[in-house]
Amino acid sequence: MRGKSLTTTESRPAHTARDRPEASVAPEQDPARLEAARKKAHRRRSSKNWSLFLLFAGPNILLILAFIYYPLAMNLYFSTLDWRLGAPRADSVGLANYQRFFTSPSGLEVWRVTGIFTAGAVLGSMILGLLIALVLNKKIPGRTFARTAVFSPYVLSGVGVALVWMFIFDPQRGALMFILDRLGIDSPQWFLDPDANLLMVIVVYVWKNLGYCAVVFLAGLQSIPSDLLESATIDRAGPIRRFFSIVLPLLTPTVFFLLVTNIIFSMTNAFDILRVMTPTGNGTNTIIFEIYLQSFGQFNRAGYSAAIAVVLFFTLFIITAVQLRFVERKVHYQ
Template sequence: MTLRAPERPARRARRRRGYALFALFAFPNLALIAVFAYWPILANLYLSLTSWDFISPEPLYVGLTNYTSMLASPSFHKVLWVSVVWVVVVVGISLVLGVLLALLFSRKLPGTSAVTGIVFTPHVVSGAAIAVVWLFIFDPNYGLARVVFEAFGADSPDWTTDADWALPALLIVSIWKGVGFVSIVYLAGIQGLPTDVLEAARLDGAGPVQTFLRVMLPLLSPTTFFLVITQTIGAFQAFDIIAVMTSGGPASATTTLSWFIYEQAFLRSNVGLSAAAGTVMFVLLMLITALQFRFVEKRVHY
């Protein structure tokens, strides 16, 4: 049995200096994260257990009343359903269109750079500005969409005031705004694929469709995994387009969780119910992200 030699004072001093230097650089970041990320979560959780209207001096503790009333409400069930439809449609269609556009951009056809910039531009433009433009496009009397319907001998619907058309209208706008970002990320992934693997697939007789489905898509799985997580979180937080175009209407047809949280807090002064809905959204996002890491990541080929 050998005894460990005592640590030299100089080595202990260097180690202490290393720990102190690490704490010096890490503490400001940890403090900012604690103040601007974790503390708001805890404060929101506390407010969800209270009844407050922004005017009363102190929130009134009511326990789980906000949660029980909210989860038992059919109107909140509709909000959850609209949110699920929103996330599934926006994320799914954005990924499909994005990878197809990325394939087109990767061919380096004449004018590809200009078209790529045009497609990506909506992503960096304010959502409120985009919503104003699409309000004009969807106008049943003067909008550009009217021309398309008239070409088929039909009248343009009341996109933003008809409960059957309002949600599809917002989905179109949201997908149009975000698909440019998805296509650029996929384009970067395609350009980083190993050329020898693609060339080997061609030499083995694989056609373009087979090469895409059986070679490129599996190799793009890390990119897809990243986009699924980020786009899901972004879709749940969609707000500006809804606020400008429909304000959650008509008849709550476009009320998602994010708009419900805003409506309850700032339009109805029901801070406790708003905080409870915010907690539900936080839990849903955590569960979805955890499930994606638990099951989807197994299919990712790094």
């Protein structure tokens, strides 16, 4: 059986090519009909696939459309309104809300606060995180425990963490006040002074976030081939030289990854701390906090809040796009 079928298929191309030079295929293999049949089968299969796909993924896609994409579109519309939350009427004001956010003193203040908070939070958690990662990279007993402990604040409730640090920062009975007192330093007017407040929420955010940076840095450090460091040691390169000439260049991809994720996180994850420690945003109204304060806080300007939300979305979109375009491709070692 096998041998027979083999010979027929082998002899066929020669036969057809000799007898019918123009139509090189048998009528039942006519390209157009074959194509149509394949399309029909494909359509049947793909419509069956579609219904299965929607059964599996449909609910999630629907939820994402309803509670993430629809709000994005609605925000675009709301952002053109002068509208108080709960009011039945709203006036269209064009791009006035955007203009206000980019030019008014209160809008520029939000940019200033966001800039300082982001810079402080990102640099603070990355530098401290790297230092801790370098320490944890030594092979000493107990470092797994230390790694776990350092990471733990990252998974804790922002509300709980903020309450704990309010007690520590309290200018009358806080632990920090007693420590500063010992050192002969007057405690700043936490909760009252806007600049002190900004510093305070940065410190708390860094405390909560540095473990994340430490663990990611640690993974980066452990991927550095040890023979490189060993040969550098043999060449009498000191620890500082080794760090700047070998470790840091090889860590560049990790540094860029953390830089981008930390900028995004610091813009979006800090709400709990800000809202609990400084409920009215006294000096701490970063862009996310301002979105909340303008619509649900004391101001009740929903249209303006929506405009800020749109700006935040596009800011994050651009940061992510830049990361995908440049960082992933250009910063690449090995």
